Amino acid sequence: MGRVVTETFTDPFYERTVQVIEILVIDMRAAGFPEALDLARDRLERLGWYEVGSTDVSVQMESSRWKGTTTTLGSVEDLDPLGAQLEPAADEALQAEPKRWATYVVVSLSSVGE
Template identity: 50%
Template sequence: MIKVDPAAINEVSSVGRVVTRTSADPVYERIVQGVEILVLDVDASDFTEALSVARGRLQQHGWTVSSQDDVTVFLKKGRWYGTTARLGRLEDLDSFGARLEPGAEKALQADSVKSSSYILVSVSRDE
């Protein structure tokens, strides 16, 4: 199993308040790749601002953007070779095959205005 360095998770989570956390363990070519998934509140008014804030804070920690579009940003950091942080929308959670705890999911749905400004961050390592 390929796991992400806990220090990388700590650094990524430091850019905002962790609302909830989960993980996924997809299998690629008979290798289990652990993916840590965080929902972060970075005190933004909407998703676009939140994406910009989270990207900027990670860049301040030395992460570099490897690719991006309007709704997704991929970052890497040399300290953790092969580790990628992906910033995106909460709706992307389904694509990881992961689920939030029922209480966390219910809370996010209850305040859809606030949760629309949250960032879904997945951190994985490919080697």
């Protein structure tokens, strides 16, 4: 899809269930965020994922191959609402190059048992 800049996870507690969300920050090597988001969506669609919802700044996708798994594509600013904690070195690298954030897409994968 692109170069993985960093990865982490979060494990929020919903209705007496722990839900693990895998999070990747991917450099799409695009001119800006809209292009990066389109590239990420296109590449996932080629792998069998399909869009189930979107806004100007995010895309939610599912796959018949990975039942119960949802992926959300968004911007680096989405890391805080996800509650993600980055390794200090990764956080420092992101803070050092804020202009590059526009080429990054945050991919979060969450699975819910059926």
